[in-house]
Amino acid sequence: MSGVELIATATFGLEAIVAQEVKDLGYQNVLVENGKVTFTADLSAICRANLWLRTADRVRLKVGEFKATTFDELFEKTKALPWPELIPANANFPVEGKSIKSTLFSVSDCQAIVKKAVVESMKNKYNQQWFEEQGPVFKIEVALLKDMATLTIDTTGPGLHKRGYRRLASKAPIKETLAAAMILLARWHPDTTLLDPFCGSGTIPIEAALIGQNIAPGMNREFVSEKWPSIPRELWRQARKETHDLANYDQPLEIMGTDIDDEVVKIARNNALEAEVGEHIHLQRMSFTEISSKKKYGKIICNPPYGERLGELRAIEKMYQEMGKAFSKLDTWSFYILSSNPRFENLFGKPATKKRKLYNGDIKVDYYQYFGPRPPKRRDGEPRADRE
Incomplete structure (x- = not known):
């Protein structure tokens, strides 16, 4: 072979x-x-x-x-x-x-x-x-x-979303692969502040930290094909060496995750430590209505609750309205929000700049993307990657 x-x-x-x-x-x-x-x-x-x-x-x-x-x-x-x-x-x-x-x-x-x-x-x-x-x-x-x-x-074994760091999870955790996709679709750059105000077990902030420092998602797990005699062990050794050589552990990051549930925030902290990125993510208990930042530019990337049952749905729709008001305080930021509610834009109070159809498990969702104003160029003359 x-x-x-x-x-x-x-x-x-x-x-x-x-x-x-x-x-x-x-x-x-x-x-x-x-x-x-x-x-x-x-x-x-x-x-x-x-x-x-x-x-x-x-x-x-x-x-x-x-x-x-x-x-x-x-x-x-x-x-x-x-x-x-x-x-x-x-x-x-x-x-x-x-x-x-x-x-x-x-x-x-x-x-x-x-x-x-x-x-x-x-x-x-x-x-x-x-x-x-x-x-x-x-x-x-x-x-x-x-x-x-x-x-x-x-050739994989357990799915690629099984990074190995999520020993504990909140009620409805987003898959690591979808979280990574949300960050890549948002064109987030590690010199940009990232906030997830519904962080749950911390998946989006952790995936962002891995992307920001170019840490291979499979670095700390095993794959079924590692035991295949047809693949020389030297190839696996070289591939794993490459993951260590290309990781940029010195890249500074400003990533924050908040959640209203203190126990969930504790789970997120444990998962971040398991992923060895705990020192690069600030996690705290906070309602999304309290969010604020001194940073002029940044990105909110989040997967808020959907509320599939009728009673929950009413509460969720009210939450979307409150999100629109809370996020508007960060009027120069960009927002990237996953939702299964077809009325999301009306409830949020603003049409999305762009949206993309995705699936969160078996649930059809839209990824609503709101682009903020373009930040000024960096000192090296290159434009900052804060917009698609």
């Missing part, structure tokens, strides 16, 4: 952000489709993509793609793929699947057929009839979309 084709899976609405991250890693031939970004690279890309991608869900190794309208076709074409070149004889290779608008709609049958085909392929190579599957994990996925079957192997 030398040159590889990889798929970085993405939550709906984040594909372009993931694609830009892939390009920023130096990889070309990037294809963007719904829910995924495909690219070709060398073997080290498995290591680097897992360590560096902030907004992708996971990284899959693409084994093959073909049309399949019958189970026989699925079996034969799967069997013909180079499984023994990828999977060792002692591997644990479970199969999962999904089928959308395809003739082969029974996911369980498709999984069983793919499993059988892979076993048959490996029997021929390894000259054995039984595989104990006690070794490294190579989780195979068969994904059928409009009769096109895509066969991949997961």
Whole structure:
């Protein structure tokens, strides 16, 4: 295994952000489709993509793609793929699947057929009839979309949002990948003040600190493909060394997070310490109605409560009105707010400069972006990155 084709899976609405991250890693031939970004690279890309991608869900190794309208076709074409070149004889290779608008709609049958085909392929190579599957994990996925079957192997393990720092969480924590995407979409720069007045367990401030100091989100966790014999340990060593070499721990940051719940703020502090960015984030108990700043320019990036039940909804809508009044005090700042309420702009009292459709888990949301006035140029003559 030398040159590889990889798929970085993405939550709906984040594909372009993931694609830009892939390009920023130096990889070309990037294809963007719904829910995924495909690219070709060398073997080290498995290591680097897992360590560096902030907004992708996971990284899959693409084994093959073909049309399949019958189970026989699925079996034969799967069997013909180079499984023994990828999977060792002692591997644990479970199969999962999904089928959308395809003739082969029974996911369980498709999984069983793919499993059988892979076993048959490996029997021929390894000259054995039984595989104990006690070794490294190579989780195979068969994904059928409009009769096109895509066969991949997961290189990540637990999803990329599992950074490892969030040991404790508030009631409805935002995924780390979505939080990172919100910050990237806001074009926040580390020399700009950032405030999250609904910080919860601290995910947005922590992700901002990681971005601000160029700390790889996967630096302190492990990946299932680290145990694959086909990827030399030296590639992982070099990739991890790169994360340390490129981290800018001396970058000063002004990041603040507040929440009305004192216990939640304590959780946020613990998570920030786990992420090793605690000294760069100021966290305190405060109502969003009390927010103020001596800084003329800054960005509020937040994910306030949605309130899906009727009684809660009324309280949330009142909160949005109060947010509009409270945020207006920072009239030279920019605001980036995630909400599932279609009336948000009316309640907030101002139409957004721009909005983007996203998903927070299974909830359809809009990312409302309010651009403040452009700050003056920095001393080096470059404009500050306070606007999109």
